[in-house]
Amino acid sequence: MRVTVCELPHEPHEAAHAWEQLCAHTVANASEFVLLPEFAMVEPLWESDRFDLARWVAAERLSRAWLERLGELGVRHVVGTRPRTIRGRRLNQGYLWSAATGLAPLRSKYHMPTEPGCWETRWFDRGDANFPAFQAGELTFGLNICTELWALETYTAYAASSVQAIMMPRATAAATTAKWLSVGVVAAVRSGAYSLSSNRVDASGAGGGVGWIVAPDGRLMARTTAEEPFATVGIDLAVPESAREEYPRYVFDRVDAMMPVTSSRTASRTGRTPPLPASRRE
Secondary structure (H helix, E strand, O other), X not given: OEEXXXXXXXXXXXXXXXXXXXXXXXXXXXXXXXXXXXXXXXXXXXXXXXXXXXXXXXXXXXXXXXXXXXXXXXXXXXXXXXEXXXXXXXXXXXXXEEOOOEEEEEEEOOOOOEEOOEEHHHHOOOOOOOOOOEEEOOEEEEEOOHHHHHOOHHHHHHHHOOOOEEEEEEXXXXXXXXXXXXXXXXXXXXXXXXXXXXXXXXXXXXXXXXOEEEOOOOOEEEEOOOOOXXXXXXXXXXXXXXXXXXXXXXXXXXXXXXXXXXXXXXXXXXXXXXXXXXXXXX
């Protein structure tokens, strides 16, 4: 499957030009799947520490307008996130767009920061605590939205559920790129799946760009830059299955006879690890 990651601005003039370039890229490179950044083409509301209903409504309206243009990419599937109000709850909702069936909701962002420049809990309600597997054609994938890249326990679950790729739309700063790429590599190696991420970009550096595609073995297959803001590569969907039989994934799939579950529970209560049965001390 040919997949595309990108870095995109949100300012109206820059966004329109970047969109035209992205569409030209996906068509020229025969892309089948595009991952867009978090809140693509919409202003970063979370940079303000006070909620503003008028700005929220405007963001929803603008997002809907861009969603209607996803068909211009000429691909089978698109994944991204959008502002969405459901029964009075404001969500950062993931979505899957399909050329065949249109728009479908995925999970909504659960883990959110609250600090200068990232006042997300003042703009959004918590979404879904669960991280299920989703399907886009023959591709099985998980969705971790920005901060949720640090939900490391999800990678164990993805390995167990045979997820082939993890989609990671971001809105991260240029100054922190190295650590985000590092966790993207960890996600791939621990889960045995491809790690795909697209990011926002702006002149302030609050959107730092750099999208990536990382193979299940941790190898960087593609990385976007300011000069090359889009990247498309072919991924082999059979690779994750075999990758899970390799180190380090197989280690965590096997029951360690030397560490029965009861011993850890006992140790946590007493502060001491109980002795192993004689048959296991040999």
